[in-house]
Amino acid sequence: MSTTTAVNDRLNHFVSNARIAAIGSYVPEETITNADLERLVDTNDEWIVRRTGIEVRHRAADNETTSDLAIAAVRDLLSRFPDVVAEEIDAILVATTTPERPFPSVASQVQSAIGARSAFAIDVSAACAGFVSALQLANGLLLSGTYRKVLVLGAESLTRITDYTDRSTCILFGDGAGAVLLETANEGSFLAANADTDGSGGMHVYCDPGAKIVQNGREVYKWALTVVPSGVQDLLDRAGIPLEKLDWLVPHSANLRMIEAICERLDLPLDKALQSVVLNGNTSAASIPLALDAAYREGKLATGQLMALYGFGSGLTRSGLLLRWTL
Structure with a gap:
């Protein structure tokens, strides 16, 4: 195999x-x-x-x-x-x-x-x-x-x-x-997952010990716009769910313009994307839970809504999860 x-x-x-x-x-x-x-x-x-x-x-x-x-x-x-x-x-x-x-x-x-x-x-x-x-x-x-x-x-x-x-x-x-x-739970709310890493692109975003973040933003942007839309579609395909049934996309909040471009490539309305970048900047691993909690506090989320979480960044690593909201 x-x-x-x-x-x-x-x-x-x-x-x-x-x-x-x-x-x-x-x-x-x-x-x-x-x-x-x-x-x-x-x-x-x-x-x-x-x-x-x-x-x-x-x-x-x-x-x-x-x-x-x-x-x-x-x-x-x-x-x-x-x-x-x-x-x-x-x-x-x-x-x-x-x-x-x-x-x-x-x-x-x-x-x-x-x-x-x-x-x-x-x-x-x-x-x-x-x-x-x-x-x-x-x-x-x-x-x-x-x-x-x-x-x-x-x-x-x-x-x-x-x-x-x-x-x-x-x-x-x-x-x-x-x-x-x-x-x-007797019936889990996680419906599909995917993940992979392309270590050959690792030096596009890195931080040496005791040093500062170094980022080739252009290369990361090109990579993300290639892998994230296809990754989200893959999650939906694995679960047998059409894109129009997706209530929320929750991508890593790296840059609002990147989120806009991802939504455009998916043909998904921007108002279906949850983000935390405008008021928090890029918070790496914290960006998705911050976006989720902000939406929850604002009353946007309802039990049973379908959402795709998609993290992507240094590694170059991406990780996606399709789930039903349960709060």
């Missing part, structure tokens, strides 16, 4: 018993406006909005770590969903590329802070595809029968690794965290 055949066989037999049972988020109080950036590099508000759609981003305080952001997002979840008991959480997966230290993991800091005494805790490193990748991994844990409640987070402090002398990248990145709780 060829590698391609094996991958297709694996994805064509996708099974789920996971449902989203709770959600929370957090962004730091301090902001970086476009006017702030005008004082740092040769740019202006009109140029930034025209190129990216971003109006403001949030920046973690000097004494605020990625773990702090993640913990705040989970505490928001627990406060809004009082039926969730931290001690009953079996596993914690944190998608992040910006842990404050190599170890212990951000997930272990979350586990300690919330009192999830029996939880297995690990970090997942897949950059902007990290949150959706972590959801897929969490589904596998639930299917094993050993775990019944899995906390999945995306948390980033990207402003700490942003080069504020590079006008092409410093306008993009912000900090934040989002969390969802997955529970076992």
Whole structure:
């Protein structure tokens, strides 16, 4: 059996018993406006909005770590969903590329802070595809029968690794965290999944130890516009669902103009795309849960709605998930 055949066989037999049972988020109080950036590099508000759609981003305080952001997002979840008991959480997966230290993991800091005494805790490193990748991994844990409640987070402090002398990248990145709780269900709401990595493109977005983010935006843009629309269509094809039945597309919020182009290639109305980039910037692994929670707070989401989550970024890695909303 060829590698391609094996991958297709694996994805064509996708099974789920996971449902989203709770959600929370957090962004730091301090902001970086476009006017702030005008004082740092040769740019202006009109140029930034025209190129990216971003109006403001949030920046973690000097004494605020990625773990702090993640913990705040989970505490928001627990406060809004009082039926969730931290001690009953079996596993914690944190998608992040910006842990404050190599170890212990951000997930272990979350586990300690919330009192999830029996939880297995690990970090997942897949950059902007990290949150959706972590959801897929969490589904596998639930299917094993050993775990019944899995906390999945995306948390980033990207402003700490942003080069504020590079006008092409410093306008993009912000900090934040989002969390969802997955529970076992008799009939899972995850309908289809796909994922792959093209490591040959890894140097288009990278960060060396102790250095700043380096990005070839043109190449990443070209890659994303090739793989994301086809990836979303693949999810729908696997589930046997036509595009017109899709209620929401939730892509990684890298750039509003990129989201517009993805929707255009899919022939999907832009108002069916949920994003967090305008008010948060590019928050990598946190962008999709931030977009979901913003829509949930605004009353846009309803139980049973069909949505496609699609993360994509450094690696070059992409990860997609088609699901029914269950809150």
